[in-house]
Amino acid sequence: MRSRLLRTARCLGRDYTKPSAQALRCSGARWQSTSGREWSTPLAKTLAEAISVTGPLPVAAYMRQCLTSDLGGYYTSHNEGRDVFGQKGDFITSPEISQVFGELVGLWVVAEWMAQGRKSEGVYLMEVGPGRGTLMDDMLRTIRNFPALASSLEAVYLVEASPSLREAQHKLLCGDKPIEEIDIGHQSYSKYADNLKVIWTEDVRFVARDPAKTPFIIAHEFFDALPIHIFQSVPPSQPSAPSEITTPTGKHTLNETARLPRASQTNSWRELLVSPTPPYSNHASLGTPKSQQSSGPPPEFELTVAKASTPHSLYLPETSQRYKALKNSDHAVIEISPESQAYAADFAVRIGGGTAPTPTPSLAATSSSTTTTTTQARPVSSSKPEPVHKPTPSGAALILDYGPPSTIPTNSLRGIKQHRMVSPLSEPGLVDLSADVDFMSLAETAINASEGVEVHGPVEQALFLNAMGIKERAAQLVKRALDRERGASLEKSEGERRKEDLTETVKRIETGWKRLVDRGPQGMGKLYQVMAIVPHVPPKEGEKRRRPVGFGGDIVV
Structure with missing residues (x-):
């Protein structure tokens, strides 16, 4: 039994290497552990048993397993007929609400392509987390009305970890055209153009950073699903210590500062960790939405503050002055997503050149949410990434997601099931997990990664779409x-x-x-933000800096 638990615990630090032989998720069953406790899902049981061996998990590791584990992850489950999108699913996204959304995103790409000189070759589209493919389908349908751009497209890359979603995307984007396995994933051809490749890959690392290419990258409701670490600022402890010491010269009184270890004289960051709720508990755990605290049993897991520093708490909050500024604010809580920062850096390097780490397992301290058996089998260098020398920056990235426009997210971890807010710590694998996006962190990371880019926004979705x-x-x-x-x-x-x-x-x-x-409480116009990463082109003397359309700029004809 112990050896099985240790193998499970080790899996929490890496990606599972093969899909489960049968679907393990079950919404109508309870799963019993050897201790006799019942769990809502097999994944809940697995996590609890692993934690009993290795100790509480960082929130990032918990999120990753809940969303992408092959033992019943929310997005990687193989249950037939299950659709997380739409009215019958758990949530609905902007492209599903109106075709106009995807059409306007496609027009934004057209406008940027025009503004950057109308490249006639080497242009590709890339979408990370493409859902059912609705957004990309609307974009391609719009872009085909601009033959010069359509003919310059050499490929569409879809970064997708879910086999079931890949099947849905293939059906929508390619129709009955066959799909084949290639060295970096799978490939078919667009139903809108016989020579336009549609390529699926499970990891953004497999899409080459070619300085001769012009990438247009779309990330819609992608960053909110990337794992976060949560930290709390803890005031200095006050350990009991002698008030005086005896030396050969007599007794000496110690002042308060001298009595405390140097590390205890200032606030420190402590990581919030996930552990099982104690059996028979009747209290609402930290991280439970208020709407869920007064009724029903408590969630199966809870958040607790680490009693000592963790490797993450010693490093991540020190990576930005924005975090450092809050360290001495007692009990301040911050959320940091290193994987989000890595993706932003990757986008910036593709557009403007430079050197930045790609979103890899080592960067997030645990396994990448998009790496599976096939990616493990393919050669990916673990050495320091080679710099991308791009004399002329080109391309753009458009990020559309929800989160505060200028502050660090706090207490934003949420669970969504059947269009309702639920505890993110209940029913692992059956509940979608997300957190607010730190747009300022993405902007800071992109600018630091490449001198060839600049960032515009974030602006409210209402402003962008109206423009x-x-x-x-x-x-x-x-x-x-x-x-x-x-x-x-x-x-x-x-x-x-x-x-x-x-x-x-x-x-x-x-x-x-x-x-x-709509900018009201039920609308999406104010909640969602839009940010663009575009080439940095210093304005000529007497000219103003060009702004992208949707961010205060005009379409270049």
């Missing part, structure tokens, strides 16, 4: 639906049915785009 013309595009769709109805010659009964369909179509278009820009 891109969401209202006008929605009006076009409504007019098109009305014109189609007027031009149809139908029998009365069929006409009445079509009239009802038309009413529903118009209603869906109107409610969809308005929800995306």
Whole structure:
């Protein structure tokens, strides 16, 4: 039994190497451990048994296992018919709400391509965390209306860890065109262009950082799912110590500073760790939403403050002056995502050149959320990354996600199930986990990684979409639906049915785009932020710095 637990514990520090032989997730069963305690999922049981051997887990390791473990991770589960997106799933995303969202993101790429000189070759699209492929499908449908850009595209890269989502993306983007395995993942061809490759890879490292290429990178609701570490500033301890010492010269009184170890004279960072809730506990644990604290049993896991420093708490909060400034604020809580920083650095290097680490397991101190058997089998150098020399920066990255525009996220870890907020520490593998994105950290990381880039934003999604013309595009769709109805010659009964369909179509278009820009509590216009990483081009004398469209700039014709 102990050897099995040790093997499980070691797995928490690396990626699982092969998918499970059968689906282990089960929403209607309880799973019993050898101690007799029942757990909601097999993954909950596995985590609890591993923690009993190795001790509490960092929140980042817990999140990674809940989302991507092959023992029933939220995104890597192989349950047939399970769809986490849409009304029947757990949440709905902007591209699913309105096709206009993806169309405008596609137009943003077109506008940046124009502003950067209309490259005729070497252009590629890359989306990280592409969901069901809805956003990329809307983008490609829009881009094909600009033949010069469409012909310059050499590939579409989708960084995706989930086999089931890859299948959905292939069906939507490629139709009935076959998919084949290649050295970096899988490949097929777009239904919009016979020669446009669609390539799936499980790790961004397999997409070469070629200085001759022009990448346009999209990250929509991607960073919020990357693991975070949580730290709390703890005041100096006051250990009991003698107030005086006896020496050959007599007794001497110690002042308070001298009585304390040097390390205890200032605040220190302590990491918040995940451990099982004690059996028969009836209290709400730290990390449980208020809406869940007054009813039902407590979550199966809880957050506790580490009693001593951990390697993460000694290093990560010291990487930025923003974190250091809060160290002496008693009980201040900060959230840091090293994987998010690594992705931002990777995007910046692809666009502007430079040297930056890629999002690797070592950077996050535990296994990468996107590395599986096939990636382990492929050659990936663990040595220091080679610098990318890019004389002329090109390309762009667009990041759309939720989080505070200018402050460090705190207490933002959340669980979502069936469109409701639930405890992130309950039902591991059945609950989606996310946390607010630290946009300022992404901006700081990108600028430090490459001298060839600059960052614009974040701006509210409402501002960005309005600037891109969401209202006008929605009006076009409504007019098109009305014109189609007027031009149809139908029998009365069929006409009445079509009239009802038309009413529903118009209603869906109107409610969809308005929800995306609504700045109220139920809307997405203020909650979501948009940030762009673009080439840094110093303005000529007498000229103003160019701003991208959507961020205060105009379209370059």
